[in-house]
Amino acid sequence: MVSDSVLLALQRATHHTLQALTAALADLDLTASEIDTLANLADGRSRNVRELSLDTGTRSTTLTGVLDRLERRGYVTRELDPGDRRSFRLTLTGPGRTAARKVRAAVTELEATALAGLSARQLAGYHAVVSALQEVS
Amino acid sequence: MVSDSVLLALQRATHHTLQALTAALADLDLTASEIDTLANLADGRSRNVRELSLDTGTRSTTLTGVLDRLERRGYVTRELDPGDRRSFRLTLTGPGRTAARKVRAAVTELEATALAGLSARQLAGYHAVVSALQEVS
DNA sequence: TATTGTTATACTCTATAACTATA
DNA sequence: TATAGTTATAGAGTATAACAATA
Numbered sequence: 001m002v003s004d005s006v007l008l009a010l011q012r013a014t015h016h017t018l019q020a021l022t023a024a025l026a027d028l029d030l031t032a033s034e035i036d037t038l039a040n041l042a043d044g045r046s047r048n049v050r051e052l053s054l055d056t057g058t059r060s061t062t063l064t065g066v067l068d069r070l071e072r073r074g075y076v077t078r079e080l081d082p083g084d085r086r087s088f089r090l091t092l093t094g095p096g097r098t099a100a101r102k103v104r105a106a107v108t109e110l111e112a113t114a115l116a117g118l119s120a121r122q123l124a125g126y127h128a129v130v131s132a133l134q135e136v137s
Numbered sequence: 138m139v140s141d142s143v144l145l146a147l148q149r150a151t152h153h154t155l156q157a158l159t160a161a162l163a164d165l166d167l168t169a170s171e172i173d174t175l176a177n178l179a180d181g182r183s184r185n186v187r188e189l190s191l192d193t194g195t196r197s198t199t200l201t202g203v204l205d206r207l208e209r210r211g212y213v214t215r216e217l218d219p220g221d222r223r224s225f226r227l228t229l230t231g232p233g234r235t236a237a238r239k240v241r242a243a244v245t246e247l248e249a250t251a252l253a254g255l256s257a258r259q260l261a262g263y264h265a266v267v268s269a270l271q272e273v274s
Numbered sequence: 275t276a277t278t279g280t281t282a283t284a285c286t287c288t289a290t291a292a293c294t295a296t297a
Numbered sequence: 298t299a300t301a302g303t304t305a306t307a308g309a310g311t312a313t314a315a316c317a318a319t320a
Contacts, residue, residue, distance in 0.1 A: 015194025057152025125262020
């Protein structure tokens, strides 16, 4: 394994955790992108597509389809932003908040399980590295 | 941004770095999975599909298509493993090694740029966390 | 019986470009 | 002119199940 590379380790961890997460949330029948979107919206704050795109690292063209499905499902609403009528405020509905809470719970549990033996210092190092990586593009 | 979550930060960093990497390697005309596969094979060691699947976190059904394209392109060969004739040894060809070297160079450069200001201790923390995450599934 | 890898299917994600509406 | 978001298209990734060959 080429685990000395920061980026290869990142890819590997992403794929493995995504599979674990979709399996843990199988009863909600969500795709990885839908899970990611709900987890980001879970704080209850409204966002527009551009902000969600930055938060998830997903392109707006991809988010259109993801949001279509979440909206059709009654989890998310798109409302015209009166302040800038080119954009929408994305907001969770009641059922959307319920689903998002389950997603966050699964995320939290997976993190707690995986990271049980690690120190705060190691976690701080992790966050410093991923923050630096995410700013390359 | 919900940057306090280890998993959300992981997703975000993955998407952003993948876009930067495919852009940096645009002249090779490779997809993200092809880049990941070449980067993993770049050490010159032969692997079978199962090992590559563990290294990348990608399913074997997905790898079949990725390897088909890399093979058609003359970058990778599949040879029956005499020791276990259910599986193949995947090996880079000459042109494959050249492409893989470019991929690794781009990976290395991106890492060097992004992580310039970080300490060895922070990097060690990062590796501890991603290793722990990758073992959840 | 279990494992390796491929095939098949249907759906989702991605890249790119073009487009509308608004700023 | 620039930005927000959608649409369109084609190709790539994903999950699932079924399958042949080998162990």
